[in-house]
Structure formats: C-alpha cells, structure tokens
Amino acid sequence: MKIQDRCILVAEDDLTSRTALQLTLQKWGYVPLIAEDGEAAWEILQGKEAPRLLILDWMMPKLHGIDLLRRIRSMKQESSFYIIMLTTRDSTEDIIEGLDAGADDYLTKPFNPGELRARVNVGFRVLDLQESLEKRILELQKAVEHIQTLQDILPICSFCKKIRNDTGYWDQVESYIAKHSKTRFSHGICPDCLQQHYPEFSDEVLKK
Template sequence: MKIQDHSILVAEDDLTSRTALQLTLKKWGYAPLIAEDGEAAWEILQDETPPRLLILDWMMPRLHGIDLLRRIRSNKLESSFYIIMLTTRDSTEDIIEGLDAGADDYLTKPFNPGELRARVNVGFRVLGLQATLEKRIRELQKAVEHIQTLQGILPICSFCKKIRNDTGYWDQVESYIAKHSGTRFSHGICPDCLERHYPDFADEVRGQ
C-alpha cells in the first residue's frame, strides 16, 4: 500500500490552533486535510487512500479525539496509521490514557513548531518502515504459495512431459518451474541420453 508522503489529517475544532497547524504544515511541504470535529475526521478516513499520519485534538464536538482514536484502533481498518494526540491535557494520567487508547505520540498545546516537525518526521519514518515490512510479508506469502504449488500434484504429459498450468495450458517443465520459483535453467545432456542419442561421442567420453 502506497503511503501518501505529504498528506496529514488534522482534526482540530479550535480555529486558531487549526489555522496555525495548517499553515505550519503547508510551509514544510505537507498537504494537511482539515476536519473540524471527530466525525468529519472519521469520514475522511473512509476514503480509499486516507492520510496515514493523523494529528487529533483530544477535545472536539460530536466525537472527541480520544474516542476517534479508540474507534480507529478497534475497527481494524485496512490502512495502518500513525496518530499524534494534540491537547492541553498534560498530566501523567492523561498521557497514559492516550497511549493506552492507541496513540503513537503526544503533543501538548500550544505546540512548539520544532517539536511538531520532529514528531511528524518520526511518524513518517515509522510508516515507511511499516510499508517496507508489509511489502516483504506479501513477497514471502507469494513465495510460500509458489512453493506449495510446486509441492502439490502436478498433471504432466506422459509423452512430451509438459506440465498443465493453473489456467489449463501446457508448459514445458522448465518454463513452469521458472514462472513459479524464479529458478533459471542451464541445459546439458545426462549420460543415458548421451548414450542414446550420441553413442559415438559417448564412447569417446568413456574412453577419457
């Protein structure tokens, strides 16, 4: 799944804070998508390619950021998200509650631009690592499927030794195996075939 490198969802009901976040993120080259409450943010996340990095205010109308966070984590959405909670609540208990609910990071208001930029950079770095891991997992799953195919019973012609593939067509043995395993073949002649097809040369070879 491709990460939208410049897209960030900002859910903030306070106009001043929302504008500051929007202008700051744009200045750094990001493309913030703005939601004025939790429900609006949830609607944005239903898009086919939603932002993967989210900045959520804790207290919002209709749906608080902490409740939106819990909804995201409990719904097992196809996309993985890096979520930064933004709030004036900075007690140890609040921080623990936010992290327990599924937040990846925590930023207090009024935010420090340098701290925000550092945390956003960390978020995208983590998302990049997750995307790489997901790609490797898909590649391994595909490799396992190919191995399982090769380990199964394969229909093979008794005369020409072609193998019937998954679509019903017949492939040469080396062509079929190459498609399903990436194996490259080099061709030679075994001693029995050398004797059968080139008996004179076979005698010379034995004589050596």
C-alpha cells in the same frame, strides 16, 4: 514521494489552534488536510489516499478525538496510521487514557513548534519503517508460496513425463517449473540419450 506521504490530517475545532497548525505545517512543506470536527475527519479517512499521519484534538463536536481514535484503531485498514493527540488535557490520567486508546504520541496545547516538528518527523520515520516491513513480509509470503508450490505432489505422466497443472492441462516439465519458479533451463544431452539417439557419436564423445 507520493502526495500522501506529505499529507497530515488535522482535526481541530478551535479556529485559532487550527490556523496555527495549518500555517506551521505548511511552512515545513507538509500538506495539512483540515477537519473541523471528528466526523469530518472520519470521512476523510475513508478515502483511498487518506493521510497516514494524524493530529487530533480531544474535545470536538459530533465525535470527540478520543472516540475517533478508538474507531480508527478498531477498523481494518491496509495502511498504518500514526496518531498524535494534541489537547489541553494534560493530566497524567488523560495522557494514559489517550495512549491506551491507541495514540502513538501525546502533546499538550499550546504546542511548541520545535517539539511538534520533531514528533511529526518521528511519526513519518515510523510509518516508513512499517511500510518497508510490510513489503518485506509480502515478499517472504510470496517466496513461501513458491516453495510450497514446488513441494506439492505433482501428477506426472509415466510415459512422456508431462505434468498436470492446476487447471487440468498437461505441461512439459520445464514449462511447469518455469511458471512456478525463477528457474531457467539450458538444454543438453545426457550420455544415455546420446548413446540411444546418436550412437555414431557416443563412443567418440565418451572417450573424451
């Protein structure tokens, strides 16, 4: 398991809440990365190994959690994020606004450790499923590319039957197909070629 799969970004400006979250997550075996404001959290997310699961407070200096959330959802990233809003704002309107802004889950303070742990576990399961789906999609895309390559019109020599590749060079048919598919070749001699090149054996073989 990569260290990234155990990291959780915690963006919280309140020292008491931040310390409680940090100690709780560490007790469960996670590695919390702490940001004391929204801008610091944004900087952490610019790294190549940024955490995929985030716990964001709403009201923070420099950049509010809800604005950070919108910024994250507007960016183009290769990996998905699972974002939990953890805030004192507990009205129905606030919950709707947070979810509409792109939060995957919403919890109010003070948090219940058991509930938080369950929500974090759900977050990592979702991220694992997304990663598995992304790998399958990539595999399918590669398979389609192979099929499309083999369905293209191939320039082939009328005499020697070599095929011109994408770089302008001429390959043997079996060499070209081997490069563009997983096909393996087993060589033999067809009856016509046997009769042409080995006439002394052809009659005997054809009788069998």
